[in-house]
Amino acid sequence: MSTNQNNIPFNYPVFSVSKSKEEFDLRAIILTYLKYWKWFVISVGACLAFAFLFNKYTVPVYVVNGTVVLNEEKPDITADLFSSAGLVNNKVNIQNEIWILKSYFLAEEALKNLNFNVTYYRVGTFQKSQIYGNTPVLIEVDWNHAQIVGGMFKIKVLENNKFLLELEEEGISVYNPSDPFYNTSIADQTVFDGEYAFDSLIVNDFSKITIKNAGALPGEEIFFSVSDTPSLALQLANDLSVQLVDEKSSILSLSLQTTIRKKGENYLNNLMDAYLERELAEKNRASDATILFIQNQLSGITDSLTFFENRLQQYRTDNKIFNLSEEGSRVYDNLLVLENDRAKAEISLRYYNQLRDYLDREDFDALMAPAIADLDNNLLTTLVGNLIELQADKTRLTANFKDENPAVQEINRRIENTRKVLSENVNSAIANIRANIAQLTERINTIDKEINQLPETERRLLGIQRQFQINESIYVYLQEKLYEAQITKASNFPKNSILNGARSSLSPVFPKKSLNLIIGLFIGLAVPFLIITTKNYFNNKVDDPRFLEKHQDIPFLGIIGKASLDHARVVLENPKSGVTESFRSLRSDMSYLVPEKNKVVILFTSSISGEGKTFCAINMASVYALSGKKVILLGLDLRKPKIAQDFGLENNVGISTILSKELDWREAVKSSGYENLDILLSGAIPPNPAELILQDSFTQMMAEIKESYDIVIMDCPPVGLVSETKELFKYSDINIFVFRHKYSDKSNIKVVESLREKEEIKKIYTILNDFQVDHRYGYGYGYGYGYGYGKDYGYYQEDKAGPISRLLKKK
Known part of the structure; x- marks a missing residue:
């Protein structure tokens, strides 16, 4: 007999006989779950409370944005002639620029002017909160010495000039300046524990730092962690997001998530400045090589000019002769024009010989602008400039990719093609200049015969004055070229530009408070729903009359x-x-x-x-x-x-x-x-x-x-x-x-x-x-x-x- 308790009567007046597996009774399903409404209330309340506390006490994360405009180089008249051969490319390779902005070396360059190696914290409600700027203490790290990085240290101020230093969180390692890309683990986690005086140097085998009091009060606790620049640069490079604003534009949006808005803005601004400075430095390399070449030529000409100037003055004084005869002046003027032309041609020849030597050695960083040659050769100018730019692109790419990368292989192919064409033009230019020098020399020899017919005194004066005048003309010529090269360098500017400086979002991107509350509500409903559904699914007992009706x-x-x-x-x-x-x-x-x-x-x-x-x-x-x-x-x-x-x-x-x-x-x-x-x-x-x-x-x-x-x-x-x-x-x-x-x-x-x-x-x-x-x-x-x-x-x-x-x- 079944013993029944807690009498709950039912009256079911009509029996049913249909077996309808396809019948769907929404009301019955709803009532099945409503029986457990207390579970839902408790679950939703707990999840919403957790979401509220999470929103309140989680450190907010903001996104910092900046934009960079990528501009194309203005083509010259020769650009179209060689674009089909792949020798000239004025189009912006946007993907390359994105990887350059995300590169480790650019991040490292941006960190040089920022003191991000030491991060300071205060005790918060549930976790430590970061301090940026106006810190109670200032920690100076000697990065030429081995340095402990990672972990978390606590400074407890005992007196105005005394503090207790101890390790708060483990996980420290040692940065070695001789091998900056590999930190070694350390077994002794108590290398810093002890009392120290402010402004005193703390030195051991693993660290060399100085801690200064910048307003900390007795009893105050400050936490800090130390990070080496390579690790920071790698982390920031990975955290940076770079993408096109629009597919049809050439504007890049840089974004970085950070818990400290000002810190993120400072880094992003420095990164964009470093990007433009790097581009400008690459543009200036050709100008620097040209200036160096001219300065090397001037060093020799200056000594010769001084020597012949003194000799000319001495000869005039000793022989009491100051001016040439009418016939001597005529011959001298003709000879001087030819000598100046030959001197300039020889300078051009030295430039082309040196240029060919650089091309043979593939020392493209030392290439000079062909303006020093004083030849109207737009093709040569374009080829040299393009080769310098291609080499700069390769340098930036190889900082992030291996030689097997398709982009690196493509730029190597373009460099090789440009080098071959440039070598052919240089060899042709050298042959032409040598022919011109030979022709000028022949004409000079003809005039020398006329000079031999002049009196000996006048002939010697003409020779000394000739050497002085040639050196003086070359000196003036080189000075003009030097000024031109310096002006060119001063007028260089990056083709790209910063459209908008770094600016942080007003509201945090994490946590998303409204979304978290919605998620909390959803989880609060889903958890008991899944538990009840699972319980019902694995329940093999008859607990619903409808089951007997339908099955x-x-x-x-x-x-x-x-x-x-x-x-x-x-x-x-x-x-x-x-x-x-x-x-x-x-x-x-x-x-x-x-x-x-x-x-x-x-x-x-x-x-x-x-x-x-x-x-x-x-x-x-x-x-x-x-x-x-x-x-x-x-x-x-x-x-x-x-x-x-x-x-x-x-x-x-x-x-x-x-x-x-x-x-x-x-x-x-x-x-x-x-x-x-x-x-x-x-x-x-x-x-x-x-x-x-x-x-x-x-x-x-x-x-x-x-x-x-x-x-x-x-x-x-x-x-x-x-x-x-x-x-x-x-x-x-x-x-x-x-x-x-x-x-x-x-x-x-x-x-x-x-x-x-x-x-x-x-x-x-x-x-x-x-x-x-x-x-x-x-x-x-x-x-x-x-x-x-x-x-x-x-x-x-x-x-x-x-x-x-x-x-x-x-x-």
């Missing part, structure tokens, strides 16, 4: 609520309860199931013991007895009888006694103590219950019982456990298979299906016993409605006695 072809008659009494006689003891009404409804359904029979045999069974078949059999018999029908309750569970104890009877004589000793069954019938209800107990437990049921005497007994009573209720053993129940189905008109709420396995449906299909048992139905429901929501259509209406209007009377009262009453 079986056997007609489902209805549900029996959970009773509050401590015995099975609910209908007899509490005729106005909801459970009693459930059995009355079930009795009404019987008239539809067997409409033409005045005498009915109803069989109750289940899959396993404990599902409440005896409880249902007793109360079904009781509800018929109350209606005036003559009823007998048969205890056919010969293995585990329970009816006797529910009625306070002694199970000494019963069906097993009748069948084994061939007694008259009428002698074994016992009164239940209630009108119209008799009981035929199972009797003593026999060793062979299945064989007893198979006797002909049992068939005869059942026939006689049917004749003697209007209603016969058969309490049979679980069909899923024993075999004799299958033999009892042939005596019944209606067979009721009992499931128990949250007790019976869902797989027991297969047992019922098997009885109908394999055993060909007709008139088999199912009910759900011991059903419990939450009054706050009902249970959807018929279930919740029936109970709620009856209870509110006094149709049902429930036993509200608590367990202690019931215990005292029992005693």
Whole structure:
């Protein structure tokens, strides 16, 4: 018998028989989750509280933005001639510029003017907060000495000139200036612990620092960490984001996330300045090489000019001759023009020879602008300038990529092509200049013959004056070229420019407060939802009447609520309860199931013991007895009888006694103590219950019982456990298979299906016993409605006695 407590009545007036797996009941699903509303409230509240605290105490992260405009070089008249050959490229390679801005070496250059190596912190509410600018202490690090980096150190100010230094967080390593890209770990984590004086040098094998008091008060605690420049540069280069503002533009947006807005702005501004300074330095390399070449030429000319100037003055003084004759002046002027032309040609030849030497050695950093050659050669100027720019691009690329990178291979190909064309032009220019020098020399030799006809004194004066005038002209020429080169260098400026300086966002990008609250709400709803869904998915107990309706072809008659009494006689003891009404409804359904029979045999069974078949059999018999029908309750569970104890009877004589000793069954019938209800107990437990049921005497007994009573209720053993129940189905008109709420396995449906299909048992139905429901929501259509209406209007009377009262009453 199933013992039911906390009486919750149900009235299910109409049985259902449809099996609709496709039916979707949204209301039932919602009500399933609403039963656990407290879980949702607690989960949502906890997650929203966590999101609120996270938003409040998380260090905000801001994004700093700056923009750089990439401009194209203005092409000259020769650019179009060689663009098809890949020798001249005025287009901006945006991807290269992006990688240059993200390069480690540019980040290192930007850090040179920033004191980012030491980071200072104060104690916050939940974590340490960073200080930038106006720090209470100032730490000076000697980076030429080995230095501890990483970890976290604490400074506790003891007095105005004294402090305690100790390691707060481990994870330190040692930076070695001789090998800056590889830090070594250190085992001794107490190298700094101790008391020190402010402004004193702290030196050991792993560090060399000075800590100065910049306004810290006694008792104040300041934390700091030290980072080496290579590690900082690598981290900042990785953190920097560079992307095109628009696909059709050549404007790059630089962004960096930082917890300190001013610190991020300073770094980004320095980075953009370093980018432009690097570009300008690359442009100035050609001018610097030209200036150096001219200065080297001038150093020799200056000495020669001074020597011949002194000699000319001395010769005029000694020989008292100051001017040439008319004939000598004419010859001298002609000779001087040719000598100046030859001197300039020789300078150009030296330039081209040196240029060819650089090209052969591939020393492109030493290339000079061809303006020094004083030749109108736009092609040569373009080729040299383009080769210098290509070499600069290669230098920047190789700082980030290996030689196998396609971009590096492409620029190497362009450099080689440009070098070949330039070499051919240089060789051609050298041949032309040598031919010109030879021609000028021949003309000079012709004039020398005329000079030999002049008087000796005048001839010697002309020779000295000739040497002085040539050196003076070359000196003036070189000075002019030097000024031009210096002006060119001074007028150089980066082709790219800064459009917008670094500026931080007004609101933080992390944490996103509104989004975090939404996420907290979502997680708060999702966690209990997933738990409940998982719990329901792995739940193999029948906990919903709809499951029986949808997953079986056997007609489902209805549900029996959970009773509050401590015995099975609910209908007899509490005729106005909801459970009693459930059995009355079930009795009404019987008239539809067997409409033409005045005498009915109803069989109750289940899959396993404990599902409440005896409880249902007793109360079904009781509800018929109350209606005036003559009823007998048969205890056919010969293995585990329970009816006797529910009625306070002694199970000494019963069906097993009748069948084994061939007694008259009428002698074994016992009164239940209630009108119209008799009981035929199972009797003593026999060793062979299945064989007893198979006797002909049992068939005869059942026939006689049917004749003697209007209603016969058969309490049979679980069909899923024993075999004799299958033999009892042939005596019944209606067979009721009992499931128990949250007790019976869902797989027991297969047992019922098997009885109908394999055993060909007709008139088999199912009910759900011991059903419990939450009054706050009902249970959807018929279930919740029936109970709620009856209870509110006094149709049902429930036993509200608590367990202690019931215990005292029992005693």
